[in-house]
Amino acid sequence: MPEPSLPFICRFAPSPNGRLHLGHAFSALVNAEAAARTGGAFLLRMEDIDTTRCRPEFEQGILDDLAWLGIVPAAAPRRQSEHFADYAAALDRLEGMGLIYPAFDSRSDIARAVIESEAKLGRPAPRDPDGAPLFPFPRSALADGARAKRKAEGEPYVLRLDMAAALEAAGAGPLFWPEAEGMPEGPAVAIPADPAQWGDVVLARRDVPTSYHLSVVVDDALQGITRVIRGMDLYHATSVHVLLQRLLGLATPVYHHHRLILDASGHKLSKSNSATSLLALRNCGATPGDVRARLGLDAGQPTPRM
Ligand code: GLU
Numbered sequence: 001m002p003e004p005s006l007p008f009i010c011r012f013a014p015s016p017n018g019r020l021h022l023g024h025a026f027s028a029l030v031n032a033e034a035a036a037r038t039g040g041a042f043l044l045r046m047e048d049i050d051t052t053r054c055r056p057e058f059e060q061g062i063l064d065d066l067a068w069l070g071i072v073p074a075a076a077p078r079r080q081s082e083h084f085a086d087y088a089a090a091l092d093r094l095e096g097m098g099l100i101y102p103a104f105d106s107r108s109d110i111a112r113a114v115i116e117s118e119a120k121l122g123r124p125a126p127r128d129p130d131g132a133p134l135f136p137f138p139r140s141a142l143a144d145g146a147r148a149k150r151k152a153e154g155e156p157y158v159l160r161l162d163m164a165a166a167l168e169a170a171g172a173g174p175l176f177w178p179e180a181e182g183m184p185e186g187p188a189v190a191i192p193a194d195p196a197q198w199g200d201v202v203l204a205r206r207d208v209p210t211s212y213h214l215s216v217v218v219d220d221a222l223q224g225i226t227r228v229i230r231g232m233d234l235y236h237a238t239s240v241h242v243l244l245q246r247l248l249g250l251a252t253p254v255y256h257h258h259r260l261i262l263d264a265s266g267h268k269l270s271k272s273n274s275a276t277s278l279l280a281l282r283n284c285g286a287t288p289g290d291v292r293a294r295l296g297l298d299a300g301q302p303t304p305r306m
Pocket of ligand 1: 013014015047216229230231234
């Protein structure tokens with residue numbers, strides 16, 4: 001696939017709901033170093049749509065940790081919580097196309113339906129790439145008029161993408177994304193997208209008027225991101241992102257999904273395990289060089305993926 005002749009603009013997009021750990025440090029360093037090698041720009045985005053869990057002190061902690069690592073973003077961070085109007089505009093557009101619908105089912109309604117269908121069929125219900133059961137109810141289970149009435153009456157709801165209708169609206173052209181499989185700034189190959197494996201995903205939550213999938217797609221476009229460099233844990237989510245880009249008329253950036261930093265038992269690091277937080281490592285006297293060495297970044301090989 002030919003290299004697009006676009007400026008190289010990448011981003012690091014943490015959620016300020018805790019301190020950064022070694023996995024974040026790896027992602028930020030891989031982004032920042034690819035930007036430096038290409039003469040491109042490294043941008044920062046605070047993914048703080050969950051305003052109850054995100055806090056200003058964590059945002060400051062992220063800025064401090066990045067500065068300690070020697071990373072200086074090219075601009076002030078974009079905060080998702082300041083851009084709910086952009087996500088609302090995207091939802092309006094999808095609603096105008098008839099592709100989203102309010103769903104009133106609670107988590108326990110969904111869990112019960114999944115258990116019942118598994119018992120009836122004698123096999124596991126279909127699951128998404130993260131292992132969660134697909135939304136078990138078809139849109140046709142409730143007439144659009146009944147949905148509109150319940151919504152008008154103030155019943156809590158999420159907005160879901162009607163995946164079958166969305167795939168039809170996306171048209172016949174193949175859905176794929178360009179993936180740089182070697183160096184983050186390297187050439188890309190086309191990866192076929194398969195959004196159907198996610199079912200009717202949530203695009204706006206009950207408590208938050210957007211979702212990860214929607215806001216990441218809108219923001220990557222609004223920030224002019226041409227290269228999305230992030231962990232392999234989001235590889236399959238890219239299928240949903242490419243579909244939303246097609247529906248919303250947005251360009252698809254080149255992606256590079258880097259290897260994950262795992263703990264001693266092979267699990268992804270989490271913010272709740274403070275032992276691997278950059279703050280804890282700093283407090284124990286670690287230097288940025290020690291962190292780079294621990295991440296396998298000191299041999300000039302930024303991101304051997306396999
Ligand atoms: N906010 C996401 C996270 O912290 C990253 C989103 C992305 O890079 O697309 O895992």
